[in-house]
Amino acid sequence: MTTLRSTRSLTTGLLATAAFITPAAQAETELEILRRDMQTMQAELAVLKSDNAASNPLATNTPDNPPHDTHMQDDAVMTGGHNGKKFVLQSDDGNTTLNLGAQVQTRYIFNVRDGAGSSDVLNGFQLRRTKVKGSGHIASPKISYYLTLAGNRDSNAVSLEHARLGYTFDNGVRLDLGRFKAPFSFDELTSSSKQQAAERSFINEQFTLGSVEGLQATFVPADHTKVRVMLNDGIGSGESGNGDFNETPTDFALTTRVDYQLMGDKKGSFIKDYTSWSTDERSINIGGAIHFQVDDDDDTTFADDVTLFTADVLYNEAGKSAFAAIYVGDNGTDNSFGFQLQGGYNINDTWEPFARFGFVDDGNNENSLVTLGVNYFIKKHAAKFTVDGTFAFDELTNVGDSLGLEEDVPGNDGQFALRVQFQLLF
16 A cells, blocks of 8 residues: 555655656746847847948047048038028038928009909909029039029919029139029118019019020129129020020120128128118118110010119118119110119118109100008018008000009099018018
8 A cells, every 4th residue: 555655655756746847847948049030130240230331431430439531421411490580401411402492472462453344443462472482502502503493373373483503613703604683772682572562663663674585794893892793695585485595585695783782790691681780780871783785686575775874872780771773774765764763761660651752754645653651560571561552653655463552544543552561481
């Protein structure tokens, strides 16, 4: 009996030990498998890191292993964001940049004139401007570019408005080639996004060259002096499409403008718009320009050679601004003359009442116009409301579609246009 019980006890112990050892052995086997898998994954990860480091040194940059290939660094790394004015994308060293911006102007116009019957009163809304802009430089600050795409307010078609490629030499001389504003009228050269009134003046529209195509040289021969000389295709040659080189209405056109900073502490800080801000120091800019073009005898766009001259002075100081300009033109058959006076007072960088008076005599008709208005700045020019009213005292015969004014019925004069505009820049 004792032997039987001992045998049974031994058998039971062996079975229990086997039951315990079997799962433990299995667990140890599974653990070994996991350990081998982890080792395999670590080896593969090391290979991936090695490959990535070979193709991109920045991937393994550490205090002990700083970047050493600056060329590859420039190509591989770009930073982007908003600098408070525009969206900017640039390389680490700043040699390659892309500034992106946009402009939207929406406007309500109310117009009253005599003699037009059912059209005596006209009113409606207008998406005046919708633009996308890109600028910057490539590989070096010396190589610059500027592009503007604009939507047509009538057809909604998007087209190229301006394209400019530039190069700045070591001596400061800059060459620009493409389609952009001719260096003539200050009013035209002032961006549409920084106008004091809702629109440029009627006087400017009679004398402006608009956008042209050509080659411009800009240089600074002395302190506080800037000179621009442009060889171009003539008045409005860049306004409607590219066109062929042999379809221009002129044989030769040359435009030259000189700006001089009479007062101003910052060297070369030429005033770029009419509005003065509360922090602006006293500054006076004097400018003058001349344009001469020789007519193409095979083209009937111009009756004869054209010569235009303008001179202007702009004063800005702590919210106060004043501007005056004169224009003289000769197209071979008629002499024209005009002048513009404009001023405003910026109250705490929030409210800016302004006034403008213009007169033009084109050799056939005389026109006098007065514009009164006010700006309300939410964020300077980036977000602002403009309300102004323009009174035209004489019969208008040559009016573009951008001023809110209409051509008068012959024999009638006296017209009023109210414009309410909101602008957003981003």
